[in-house]
Amino acid sequence: MGLWDDIAAIKDKVDSFILSNLEDVSNDSLKKASLHLIKAGGKRLRPFITVTVCKMLGGSEHEVIPVASAIELVHNFTLIHDDIMDQDAFRRGTPTVHTLWGIPMAIIAGDLLFSKAFSMIFKNVEGGETFDERRSMCAHLLANAINYLAIGQAMDIEFEKRWDVTEDEYFQMIKYKTAFLFGAASLCGGVIAGASSLQMDLLKDFGLSYGVLFQLTDDLLGLIGDPKKTGKPVGSDVRRGKKTLPIIYALSKVEESEKTILLDVLSGRKSEDSDVKLAISIIEGSGAIDYTRERVERYASDARKALEKLPQNEYNAKLQELVEYTISRTR
Amino acid sequence: MGLWDDIAAIKDKVDSFILSNLEDVSNDSLKKASLHLIKAGGKRLRPFITVTVCKMLGGSEHEVIPVASAIELVHNFTLIHDDIMDQDAFRRGTPTVHTLWGIPMAIIAGDLLFSKAFSMIFKNVEGGETFDERRSMCAHLLANAINYLAIGQAMDIEFEKRWDVTEDEYFQMIKYKTAFLFGAASLCGGVIAGASSLQMDLLKDFGLSYGVLFQLTDDLLGLIGDPKKTGKPVGSDVRRGKKTLPIIYALSKVEESEKTILLDVLSGRKSEDSDVKLAISIIEGSGAIDYTRERVERYASDARKALEKLPQNEYNAKLQELVEYTISRTR
Numbered sequence: 001m002g003l004w005d006d007i008a009a010i011k012d013k014v015d016s017f018i019l020s021n022l023e024d025v026s027n028d029s030l031k032k033a034s035l036h037l038i039k040a041g042g043k044r045l046r047p048f049i050t051v052t053v054c055k056m057l058g059g060s061e062h063e064v065i066p067v068a069s070a071i072e073l074v075h076n077f078t079l080i081h082d083d084i085m086d087q088d089a090f091r092r093g094t095p096t097v098h099t100l101w102g103i104p105m106a107i108i109a110g111d112l113l114f115s116k117a118f119s120m121i122f123k124n125v126e127g128g129e130t131f132d133e134r135r136s137m138c139a140h141l142l143a144n145a146i147n148y149l150a151i152g153q154a155m156d157i158e159f160e161k162r163w164d165v166t167e168d169e170y171f172q173m174i175k176y177k178t179a180f181l182f183g184a185a186s187l188c189g190g191v192i193a194g195a196s197s198l199q200m201d202l203l204k205d206f207g208l209s210y211g212v213l214f215q216l217t218d219d220l221l222g223l224i225g226d227p228k229k230t231g232k233p234v235g236s237d238v239r240r241g242k243k244t245l246p247i248i249y250a251l252s253k254v255e256e257s258e259k260t261i262l263l264d265v266l267s268g269r270k271s272e273d274s275d276v277k278l279a280i281s282i283i284e285g286s287g288a289i290d291y292t293r294e295r296v297e298r299y300a301s302d303a304r305k306a307l308e309k310l311p312q313n314e315y316n317a318k319l320q321e322l323v324e325y326t327i328s329r330t331r
Numbered sequence: 332m333g334l335w336d337d338i339a340a341i342k343d344k345v346d347s348f349i350l351s352n353l354e355d356v357s358n359d360s361l362k363k364a365s366l367h368l369i370k371a372g373g374k375r376l377r378p379f380i381t382v383t384v385c386k387m388l389g390g391s392e393h394e395v396i397p398v399a400s401a402i403e404l405v406h407n408f409t410l411i412h413d414d415i416m417d418q419d420a421f422r423r424g425t426p427t428v429h430t431l432w433g434i435p436m437a438i439i440a441g442d443l444l445f446s447k448a449f450s451m452i453f454k455n456v457e458g459g460e461t462f463d464e465r466r467s468m469c470a471h472l473l474a475n476a477i478n479y480l481a482i483g484q485a486m487d488i489e490f491e492k493r494w495d496v497t498e499d500e501y502f503q504m505i506k507y508k509t510a511f512l513f514g515a516a517s518l519c520g521g522v523i524a525g526a527s528s529l530q531m532d533l534l535k536d537f538g539l540s541y542g543v544l545f546q547l548t549d550d551l552l553g554l555i556g557d558p559k560k561t562g563k564p565v566g567s568d569v570r571r572g573k574k575t576l577p578i579i580y581a582l583s584k585v586e587e588s589e590k591t592i593l594l595d596v597l598s599g600r601k602s603e604d605s606d607v608k609l610a611i612s613i614i615e616g617s618g619a620i621d622y623t624r625e626r627v628e629r630y631a632s633d634a635r636k637a638l639e640k641l642p643q644n645e646y647n648a649k650l651q652e653l654v655e656y657t658i659s660r661t662r
Contacts, residue, residue, distance in 0.1 A: 157357055
């Protein structure tokens with residue numbers, strides 16, 4: 001089986017566990033709103049990491065599915081709330097939850113996925129519940145990741161009003177907002193498999209490095225991605241003035257006249273297609289793309305090094321494949 | 332010590348545990364927004380119940396404080412999100428979180444309190460963490476309560492557009508939205524104390540009955556409460572068309588001409604002070620106040636009966652006192 005067959009197989013199991021655990025939501029609008037994004041698609045990369053890490057270390061898929069599903073629910077809860085905050089109208093090719101059900105119901109739908117994550121994490125695939133040390137450690141890891149996620153989201157919102165965000169601030173923000181949940185996904189797989197402390201350190205390195213490179217490739221795709229593949233219009237991050245690494249880098253490197261043009265587009269004062277094209281070419285000319293690619297390569301190398309020290313088997317190979325696939329999307 | 336000294340003593344311990352666990356929030360706005368309502372006041376009734384139940388059953392206050400604090404954080408998270416949904420500008424005598432920091436930061440502040448609740452529940456007062464069966468059962472109970480809370484909030488939002496809400500629907504909604512968190516507060520005290528199954532059933536009865544009577548007295552105060560004591564303007568629930576028990580009862584009992592007047596005020600078509608006064612007198616004339624008081628008495632009797640079968644000691648007496656105090660507010 002190739003990587004995509006594995007990803008699809010885990011997605012099936014996770015989705016069916018999630019759906020069965022949301023069956024009892026007696027309010028119809030809330031149920032539909034909560035499941036909307038889950039049903040709209042997504043690859044379930046975080047559960048894939050949790051399950052594959054667990055199996056790499058000899059753990060049981062059966063036992064890890066509830067934890068992997070909880071992590072996916074947390075991811076989806078943050079998407080629903082982030083879309084409200086960013087006033088995004090589309091995601092996964094479909095209108096966002098607040099666009100369809102209004103902001104109040106979207107806030108509750110996010111909250112429900114959040115609480116369902118923490119009731120689900122103690123459930124078993126075959127029914128019943130388990131309240132052992134491993135499950136509680138996973139719940140604690142997940143809650144900690146969300147603590148940081150909230151701080152990262154607050155930073156991101158504050159960055160919107162600023163044009164002097166530094167690279168250090170940017171990396172802090174994406175670690176909090178994106179990488180720590182990947183870190184928790186990797187660590188939870190280890191907890192369920194009963195990993196050693198040394199292995200837990202490596203799993204943390206792997207998860208965090210993968211999380212950062214994932215976000216950096218996302219930044220590249222938001223700038224130079226093929227709209228047919230990304231589902232976003234050309235230069236969408238530029239139009240929205242998002243503080244991504246290539247944009248932060250370009251702002252710090254280009255000369256004053258180019259910076260003025262860039263800021264006009266980033267702040268929305270100019271928004272013609274030709275303005276956006278010019279802005280992208282200025283960013284490219286600054287060396288920002290190469291610089292970001294070099295950073296991606298550095299984090300990929302860290303992720304690979306962590307995997308090298310973990311058990312070498314077919315599951316380890318799949319995690320390596322995931323790293324290579326993620327990088328390849330921006331080439 | 333009287334009831335209020337005990338409540339104040341537990342509030343001090345819970346607040347200091349909460350504050351120490353939010354110290355590490357590195358984003359200043361987020362930290363202030365998250366702590367705003369906690370610092371603004373509140374009696375900490377839920378933690379009081381959790382701690383007092385635990386001590387009634389011989390459990391340790393030390394061990395239960397983290398769980399009690401987690402429950403209080405969950406309550407505060409729901410207040411922040413509810414205020415956004417209800418577009419409320421004031422709470423606890425101060426502007427609401429979204430009024431001061433905007434909706435995006437208020438959503439995140441609520442999310443942060445939510446995740447902090449689930450990281451806090453595994454912490455110890457003296458530092459370090461405990462991942463045993465009791466803590467995970469509390470986390471699970473709390474998550475389940477929030478699942479229902481979300482459904483209750485969704486029902487409440489849907490009730491806004493309806494004038495034919497039945498009494499059964501109303502009781503379902505307040506059980507989900509208010510009583511289940513009181514139920515979890517009571518049950519978690521039992522879990523930490525190592526209560527028997529029989530005791531857990533009684534604790535559930537006590538918590539749920541208290542939660543319902545708490546909401547019913549709140550409904551009465553929103554209608555006939557002294558504005559100086561409640562902090563709300565006269566007839567605030569009537570002006571906002573809230574579906575409280577007295578209002579639902581009156582709508583189902585009064586004759587058509589009075590119903591028209593009532594609906595004019597409830598829907599906001601008429602909002603002069605004299606209109607509101609007339610509406611309140613119609614509700615009073617329908618027997619709705621007496622009917623609601625009779626319901627309060629019935630749930631108070633259930634709460635007392637549960638307490639009678641639990642160990643008779645000073646802590647049990649304090650819980651009885653809490654029931655009597657809560658009822659007395661509406662007399």
